Amino acid sequence: MTASIGLTWLGHGSWLIEPTGYENESADAPLRIVLDPFLTDNPSAKVKPDQLGAISHILVSHAHFDHIGDVAKIANANDATLIANFEVAQWFQQNHGIHKNVMMNTGGRVALPCGDLLMTPALHSSSFPDGTYGGNPVGFVLRCGGKRVYFACDTAYFSDMAHYAHRVDLAVLPIGDLFTMGIEESLAAIKAIEPRRVAAAHHGTWPPIAQDVNHWAHRVKNETNADPVVLAVGDNWQV
Numbered sequence: 001m002t003a004s005i006g007l008t009w010l011g012h013g014s015w016l017i018e019p020t021g022y023e024n025e026s027a028d029a030p031l032r033i034v035l036d037p038f039l040t041d042n043p044s045a046k047v048k049p050d051q052l053g054a055i056s057h058i059l060v061s062h063a064h065f066d067h068i069g070d071v072a073k074i075a076n077a078n079d080a081t082l083i084a085n086f087e088v089a090q091w092f093q094q095n096h097g098i099h100k101n102v103m104m105n106t107g108g109r110v111a112l113p114c115g116d117l118l119m120t121p122a123l124h125s126s127s128f129p130d131g132t133y134g135g136n137p138v139g140f141v142l143r144c145g146g147k148r149v150y151f152a153c154d155t156a157y158f159s160d161m162a163h164y165a166h167r168v169d170l171a172v173l174p175i176g177d178l179f180t181m182g183i184e185e186s187l188a189a190i191k192a193i194e195p196r197r198v199a200a201a202h203h204g205t206w207p208p209i210a211q212d213v214n215h216w217a218h219r220v221k222n223e224t225n226a227d228p229v230v231l232a233v234g235d236n237w238q239v
Contacts, residue, residue, distance in 0.1 A: 003114065003145020005239040009231045010037070011044040012205045013067055013153060013174070016052065019114040019144040031113050033057040035140070035151060036067035037074055044205045046234045049073050057112070060084035061153035062126035063091070063134025066205075072096040083110065083117065087135030091128060106136055114144040120164040122155035124180070141165055147239050150195070154202060157185040162192040170229070170239045171195035174202035175216055176209030183216050190224045199229040199237070 006018035017033040025031070032055050039045040049070040055078045058071055068088075075082055075098045082089055082101040089103040102110050109118045118141040126134035139153040141164060150165035151172045165171060171193050174180035180202050181189065190198050198220060203211040217228035229237055 003147060005142065005144050005147055005149055006236060007149070007170075007172075007199075007239065008236045009199070009201065009233055010034075010039060010047065011042050011233040012036075012038055013061070013202045014038050014042070014045070015151070015172070015201070017142065017149075019112075019142075022114040022145040024113045026113070029056065029113075030054070031056055033059060033142075034074060035059040036061055036153065037070040038066045038068070039070050040073075041069055042066070042205065044233050050077070054078055055080045057081045057083060059117075059140055059151075060088050061122065061139060061151070062124060062137035063088055063128045063132070064126065064154070065129045067154070068128075072098065075100070085119070085135040085138055087133060088126075091132055091134070106138055112142075112144075116143050117141070118143070118164065120150070120152075121158070121160065122153055123158050124154045124156070139164075141168065149239055150193070152189070154180050157181050157189040157192075159192060161189055162194075165193050165195070168193065168195045169197065171198045171226075172201050173198060175200045175211050175213070176203040176205075177211070178208050180209075183211060183219065186216070187219060187223055190220060190226050195226050197229050197239075198224075198226045199231060 003022040008016040092098040120139040122137040124137035220228040
């Protein structure tokens with residue numbers, strides 16, 4: 001069986017990640033990962049946290065409210081493992097009793113049943129709604145059965161993306177502009193990374209980050225060597 005990674009865009013920067021077909025797959029303990037869960041207060045979300053089904057792991061890229069909104073609810077309801085930088089994991093441990101966690105930092109790698117997860121740098125800011133420092137913002141490269149997916153998360157473009165994510169099977173990049181890279185900078189990132197395919201995130205949630213994703217896809221197709229993947233909120237796609 002060939003490994004694949006199922007991705008469902010939950011809106012904004014939130015993704016449901018479902019690796020299947022890998023060597024150590026267990027039907028009794030499926031690997032179902034949610035990245036930056038922000039559903040309850042997300043005007044673009046189509047599901048609520050209790051509609052996700054069983055979640056085994058939660059990835060958090062940074063501490064802003066629109067990336068951590070439902071972390072505690074999902075973690076405590078599912079006994080899920082939180083994977084985040086040290087400051088984020090510590091804050092959830094102290095404030096929400098989430099002790100099942102992996103405290104990492106930029107450049108570190110952690111094993112998962114399907115392969116491993118690399119924590120990459122991101123150029124952004126990070127603080128909790130209460131003002132607590134949230135450590136360095138990050139992205140992730142998930143490796144599963146020879147497939148690699150790069151979640152840049154909230155970030156500007158930076159040239160070292162090419163080191164961490166060169167020629168991944170799929171790069172997920174923010175395009176909303178204002179708070180992250182926009183369309184122009186995403187094209188520079190794609191040219192540097194040279195992914196096989198690229199998907200957009202962190203756009204359309206509110207008017208300040210509205211973007212024409214079809215225009216973005218047209219430019220990706222015509223100005224880079226990557227194939228654009230256009231997803232609506234709730235759409236699923238297999239890597």
